[in-house]
Amino acid sequence: MSDRNETNEQQPSPAKDVSSVSSGGGRVCTRTRTTSETDIVLTLNLDGTGETNIATGIAFFDHMLEAFGRHGLFDLDIAAKGDLEVDAHHTVEDVGIVLGQAFAAALENKQGITRFGSSLIPMDEALVLAACDLSGRGQLHYDVKLPIEIIGTFDTTLAKEFFIAFANNAGVTLHIRSLVGENSHHIIEAAFKAVARALMAAVALNPRIAGVLPSTKGSLS
Numbered sequence: 001m002s003d004r005n006e007t008n009e010q011q012p013s014p015a016k017d018v019s020s021v022s023s024g025g026g027r028v029c030t031r032t033r034t035t036s037e038t039d040i041v042l043t044l045n046l047d048g049t050g051e052t053n054i055a056t057g058i059a060f061f062d063h064m065l066e067a068f069g070r071h072g073l074f075d076l077d078i079a080a081k082g083d084l085e086v087d088a089h090h091t092v093e094d095v096g097i098v099l100g101q102a103f104a105a106a107l108e109n110k111q112g113i114t115r116f117g118s119s120l121i122p123m124d125e126a127l128v129l130a131a132c133d134l135s136g137r138g139q140l141h142y143d144v145k146l147p148i149e150i151i152g153t154f155d156t157t158l159a160k161e162f163f164i165a166f167a168n169n170a171g172v173t174l175h176i177r178s179l180v181g182e183n184s185h186h187i188i189e190a191a192f193k194a195v196a197r198a199l200m201a202a203v204a205l206n207p208r209i210a211g212v213l214p215s216t217k218g219s220l221s
Helices: 059-072 089-107 157-170 184-203
Strands: 016-021 028-034 038-045 052-055 075-082 116-123 126-133 139-143 173-180
Touching: 028 089, 038 089, 052 059, 059 075, 059 089, 059 157, 059 184, 075 089, 089 157, 116 184, 126 184, 139 157, 157 173, 157 184, 173 184
Parallel strands: 052 075, 139 173
Antiparallel strands: 016 028, 028 038, 038 075, 116 126, 126 173
16 A cells, blocks of 8 residues: 555645633524535524524535524524535535534533434424433434435435544434335425424433432433
8 A cells, every 4th residue: 555645646635623611601502614525614503493594505415404403492593615526525525514513512411401302203204203311321223214315416325424424523312214205305394393393402401410420320421
């Protein structure tokens, strides 16, 4: 194998990640990520009202992220620039990475959270189930059947890539399953809404366990 340092091939820039959590007591995080493929600035407020300002350069993806914020009551601001001349994969995946990292940081120590959440969301003929555990063990279990591979210019397989990146970086055990559906747009949108609703339930603070970590082993990692 040749030593790549001996060639003139330009090496990819390492990812530069910067995160800041609000010092005002709210569960808010701003996170940036810059690579040779994407440049992303994202702010997430877990205790918002669903206000969103999304610009990724991918219209269908923007629509899904707006639905995620609105129905999860998460305030979400995303400005992403990616190498869309290649395809949308890097942008979609990296937004998932940054959103997951911001989600984990905004949760802080997880004391007092409900921890578990689930939601069954219909959208016309489609019905999608999402369930989550803020376990600290990031993983996605995805059984979503999509009749077509392209919606406009959006590759529908990227929905799974987004959820993989989000779950892994948020430390969330996430299950998504389509129970029925014929229209890929409806199925994917129902999935984003179901995940948002499940997460909203899981991050909710329960005053009955204020200051208590919801774990019998004393750790959510």
